[in-house]
Amino acid sequence: xLTTHPARSLRCLLAVILLCLAFFATxxxxxDESKATNFTLGNGMEVVVIPDHRAPIVTHMVWYxxxxxDEPPGKSGIAHFFEHLMFKATSNHEAGEFDAAISAxxxxxxxxxSYDYTCFYEIxxxxxxxxxxxxxxxxxxxxxxxxxxxxxxxEVVLEERRSRVDNDPGAVLAEEVNATLWxxxxxxxxxxxxxxxxxxxxxxxxxxxxxxxxxxxxAILVVAGDVQPEAVRALAEKTYGQLERGPDLxxxxxxxxxxxxxxxxxxxxxxxVGVPGFSTHWVVPSYRTAKPGEAEALDxxxxxxxxxxxxxxxxxxxxxxxxxxSAGAGYQGNMLDDTEFSVYGxxxxxxxxxxxxxxxxxxxxxxxxxxxxxxxxxxxKDRFVRxxxxxxxxxxxMANIYGSTLAIGGTIADVEQWPExxxxxxxxxxxxxxxxxxxxxxxxxxxxxxxxxxxx
Amino acid sequence: xLTTHPARSLRCLLAVILLCLAFFATxxxxxDESKATNFTLGNGMEVVVIPDHRAPIVTHMVWYxxxxxDEPPGKSGIAHFFEHLMFKATSNHEAGEFDAAISAxxxxxxxxxSYDYTCFYEIxxxxxxxxxxxxxxxxxxxxxxxxxxxxxxxEVVLEERRSRVDNDPGAVLAEEVNATLWxxxxxxxxxxxxxxxxxxxxxxxxxxxxxxxxxxxxAILVVAGDVQPEAVRALAEKTYGQLERGPDLxxxxxxxxxxxxxxxxxxxxxxxVGVPGFSTHWVVPSYRTAKPGEAEALDxxxxxxxxxxxxxxxxxxxxxxxxxxSAGAGYQGNMLDDTEFSVYGxxxxxxxxxxxxxxxxxxxxxxxxxxxxxxxxxxxKDRFVRxxxxxxxxxxxMANIYGSTLAIGGTIADVEQWPExxxxxxxxxxxxxxxxxxxxxxxxxxxxxxxxxxxx
Numbered sequence: 001x002l003t004t005h006p007a008r009s010l011r012c013l014l015a016v017i018l019l020c021l022a023f024f025a026t027x028x029x030x031x032d033e034s035k036a037t038n039f040t041l042g043n044g045m046e047v048v049v050i051p052d053h054r055a056p057i058v059t060h061m062v063w064y065x066x067x068x069x070d071e072p073p074g075k076s077g078i079a080h081f082f083e084h085l086m087f088k089a090t091s092n093h094e095a096g097e098f099d100a101a102i103s104a105x106x107x108x109x110x111x112x113x114s115y116d117y118t119c120f121y122e123i124x125x126x127x128x129x130x131x132x133x134x135x136x137x138x139x140x141x142x143x144x145x146x147x148x149x150x151x152x153x154x155e156v157v158l159e160e161r162r163s164r165v166d167n168d169p170g171a172v173l174a175e176e177v178n179a180t181l182w183x184x185x186x187x188x189x190x191x192x193x194x195x196x197x198x199x200x201x202x203x204x205x206x207x208x209x210x211x212x213x214x215x216x217x218x219a220i221l222v223v224a225g226d227v228q229p230e231a232v233r234a235l236a237e238k239t240y241g242q243l244e245r246g247p248d249l250x251x252x253x254x255x256x257x258x259x260x261x262x263x264x265x266x267x268x269x270x271x272x273v274g275v276p277g278f279s280t281h282w283v284v285p286s287y288r289t290a291k292p293g294e295a296e297a298l299d300x301x302x303x304x305x306x307x308x309x310x311x312x313x314x315x316x317x318x319x320x321x322x323x324x325x326s327a328g329a330g331y332q333g334n335m336l337d338d339t340e341f342s343v344y345g346x347x348x349x350x351x352x353x354x355x356x357x358x359x360x361x362x363x364x365x366x367x368x369x370x371x372x373x374x375x376x377x378x379x380x381k382d383r384f385v386r387x388x389x390x391x392x393x394x395x396x397x398m399a400n401i402y403g404s405t406l407a408i409g410g411t412i413a414d415v416e417q418w419p420e421x422x423x424x425x426x427x428x429x430x431x432x433x434x435x436x437x438x439x440x441x442x443x444x445x446x447x448x449x450x451x452x453x454x455x456x
Numbered sequence: 457x458l459t460t461h462p463a464r465s466l467r468c469l470l471a472v473i474l475l476c477l478a479f480f481a482t483x484x485x486x487x488d489e490s491k492a493t494n495f496t497l498g499n500g501m502e503v504v505v506i507p508d509h510r511a512p513i514v515t516h517m518v519w520y521x522x523x524x525x526d527e528p529p530g531k532s533g534i535a536h537f538f539e540h541l542m543f544k545a546t547s548n549h550e551a552g553e554f555d556a557a558i559s560a561x562x563x564x565x566x567x568x569x570s571y572d573y574t575c576f577y578e579i580x581x582x583x584x585x586x587x588x589x590x591x592x593x594x595x596x597x598x599x600x601x602x603x604x605x606x607x608x609x610x611e612v613v614l615e616e617r618r619s620r621v622d623n624d625p626g627a628v629l630a631e632e633v634n635a636t637l638w639x640x641x642x643x644x645x646x647x648x649x650x651x652x653x654x655x656x657x658x659x660x661x662x663x664x665x666x667x668x669x670x671x672x673x674x675a676i677l678v679v680a681g682d683v684q685p686e687a688v689r690a691l692a693e694k695t696y697g698q699l700e701r702g703p704d705l706x707x708x709x710x711x712x713x714x715x716x717x718x719x720x721x722x723x724x725x726x727x728x729v730g731v732p733g734f735s736t737h738w739v740v741p742s743y744r745t746a747k748p749g750e751a752e753a754l755d756x757x758x759x760x761x762x763x764x765x766x767x768x769x770x771x772x773x774x775x776x777x778x779x780x781x782s783a784g785a786g787y788q789g790n791m792l793d794d795t796e797f798s799v800y801g802x803x804x805x806x807x808x809x810x811x812x813x814x815x816x817x818x819x820x821x822x823x824x825x826x827x828x829x830x831x832x833x834x835x836x837k838d839r840f841v842r843x844x845x846x847x848x849x850x851x852x853x854m855a856n857i858y859g860s861t862l863a864i865g866g867t868i869a870d871v872e873q874w875p876e877x878x879x880x881x882x883x884x885x886x887x888x889x890x891x892x893x894x895x896x897x898x899x900x901x902x903x904x905x906x907x908x909x910x911x912x
Contacts (some may be wrong), residue, residue, distance in 0.1 A: 074710070195715075253530070258650040258652060262629060266720050
């Protein structure tokens with residue numbers, strides 16, 4: 001009940017982040033009083049405060065710098081397992097007490113796990129902030145990890161996997177495409193974990209993971225809302241500040257990909273599939289691994305090629321040729337290690353999947369060969385930088401962007417300078433990344449196909 | 457100079473092993489005096505002695521129960537690196553002294569690395585056995601692992617990788633097919649290591665690996681030849697027996713594969729390719745992971761479907777239809793974890809690769825659907841069990857089969873009872889494994905294609 005499907009929540013979160021990043025160039029962020037401030041507690045816990053005085057609401061988040069890509073080999077799913085275990089009993093509170101306290105004051109809460117981090121948050125009135133901090137600080141160190149809790153919650157996660165992955169051909173395909181695109185880097189492993197490995201997660205695994213990663217010096221507190229930084233600092237010191245610093249963790253250096261020399265495909269044919277579809281993926285740098293300007297250029301390439309209804313893919317395939325029900329592109333830049341760029345499409349009417357794939361390929365080849373026009377690039381920058389988000393989502397989205405950026409080793413300056421860096425991208429840079437990375441002979445394509453009735 | 461290309465040496469070794477296994481049913485092995493005996497030294501080192509008095513020659517091998525699949529994440533190539541480092545200086549001998557001593561007595565030596573083990577061997581006159589043991593015991597613990605040696609030998613390995621993998625499109629493809637077939641199990645990682653990871657191997661990595669795995673209690677001594685078990689025991693105690701036992705190692709439990717639900721392809725198009733080819737691979741159990749009878753059935757399935765010129769694939773595609781230059785099947789049963797079954801083919805004359813792949817697929821489908829005849833099965837068993845090997849290879853092959861079986865946790869009884877277990881396989885069992893494992897929708901196929909002159 002308290003969890004979000006990790007793969008989807010990741011994509012969803014990234015969408016929010018992009019929108020949110022765009023927000024920073026708008027008027028609200030020109031005002032100094034809404035600028036983020038940050039400091040570190042004596043035990044190493046980072047704190048970010050983002051004032052937002054429009055309403056008496058506060059978003060309180062704790063980000064742990066650990067995600068599925070940090071799991072030991074053979075222990076897939078343990079990071080996401082904690083997204084569940086953190087809602088169980090501690091030595092001070094029964095399971096459910098924290099939730100009940102939030103419900104009683106009309107707040108809401110949730111948690112999500114990605115490859116690079118795990119986040120827990122509550123949205124409550126400002127006067128409840130100290131209580132939230134007490135609960136959150138308590139579960140950072142005082143979880144009761146007994147065999148019974150582990151066994152029960154493991155069943156819940158297994159059922160989550162069955163219903164969200166194994167019963168969904170698209171999700172099954174996505175996992176195997178991912179593990180074909182990535183052959184060394186841990187992003188190949190599903191965030192929720194593989195069934196046979198989740199089954200074997202035990203108390204010793206949980207204890208080791210908790211003691212290693214759930215420590216103040218591996219956590220970031222983000223508080224956005226109707227609060228003052230000094231008040232937040234005082235509360236944080238009273239609560240989180242009382243926790244003992246954990247052992248220093250080594251740098252997050254993970255195995256990286258070897259060069260890809262082949263074109264790879266992954267095909268799932270399933271009777272449950274209604275409309276066929278495909279997606280092609282390439283390994284590309286992220287904001288954390290790219291040379292200066294490359295990640296920004298990839299973001300704009302993704303926007304121009306396939307970001308929404310004004311993109312080349314949509315206008316050409318969906319609107320003009322009318323052969324596609326959907327077509328687009330995506331770039332997940334906010335990752336600790338190299339990430340992926342993807343394009344996708346699905347046929348409409350009498351068009352075949354092959355026709356759609358060919359047309360998408362033609363647009364990819366054209367943008368790599370001819371680049372983009374200045375006007376097109378400026379319009380994409382404007383869309384990026386001007387995009388606004390619904391007011392009700394804004395506070396949480398702001399907290400998300402700061403939290404996720406810091407959780408992968410970025411800084412507040414990275415967030416604040418992003419619009420400026422986007423503004424600086426040239427047409428040459430966009431062409432260069434398209435040419436360098438979007439090569440058909442070094443790609444990974446997934447096909448989701450309906451099974452003809454006659455086939456076995 | 458002293459190394460064998462790991463992937464090829466593995467295949468080669470496995471072929472030798474099969475032939476050798478077959479040999480055990482023949483007359484020579486019915487004689488008790490050639491039966492293997494085994495015992496364990498006080499420091500935990502296992503010893504196997506295989507008498508062979510036909511000639512005054514002895515094969516002396518040390519097998520370490522560590523291969524590339526035991527490497528820490530991000531350290532690919534470290535196991536194979538030791539195949540090189542073990543020929544460098546120790547605190548007692550200069551680099552080259554051991555080789556020179558072997559040459560001086562007209563012996564020969566080599567080493568090879570696989571996914572599951574690393575082996576060093578010398579073939580010498582019996583009177584040199586003690587000297588071999590002294591040298592081999594010395595380098596088990598006294599290697600000088602300094603920065604200069606590491607740096608020099610790392611360059612040698614990098615060059616080996618360049619010449620044997622990166623300059624060979626077939627080898628490049630094989631690596632990526634492997635990493636597409638295996639998405640979790642460490643067999644996905646090349647034995648020689650990925651270029652970018654070999655480059656970073658350093659003295660600390662080497663020291664940790666050496667101290668962990670190069671210990672008497674992680675090694676198996678195999679002595680085959682003109683020797684008596686008691687004499688071998690006495691020499692082994694005088695030499696290896698003086699080494700201190702190392703810390704106990706945990707069981708070799710590695711990540712295993714999730715279920716495969718997709719059909720995967722990997723295509724390499726390269727101007728250097730002359731004749732196109734394909735191979736299709738499936739994850740199947742090995743002798744160590746299979747239910748009783750399954751591995752033996754897979755061995756016979758491989759023999760009937762594609763083992764040489766009497767196999768279905770060869771007779772149908774190469775001889776009868778005349779469309780293939782080559783066609784066959786393979787099963788690598790002697791592995792610690794789940795392994796692979798594969799089929800392959802290449803076109804001849806005006807036939808296309810697609811026609812050959814389709815014809816191979818038809819034979820696979822037919823054997824899964826209709827099974828094999830009793831006569832066909834009996835003939836395959838006979839071929840397996842009667843096959844003999846050239847006399848000059850026999851002693852080393854015998855040592856190989858015992859060493860490799862014990863190195864993956866098998867026993868002498870496993871080796872000795874193998875012909876009997878092969879004899880017991882039924883036609884139903886062969887059909888069952890074909891039907892269960894060789895499913896087109898859950899396969900991984902590699903394509904090696906020539907690049908048309910016009911293409912980029």
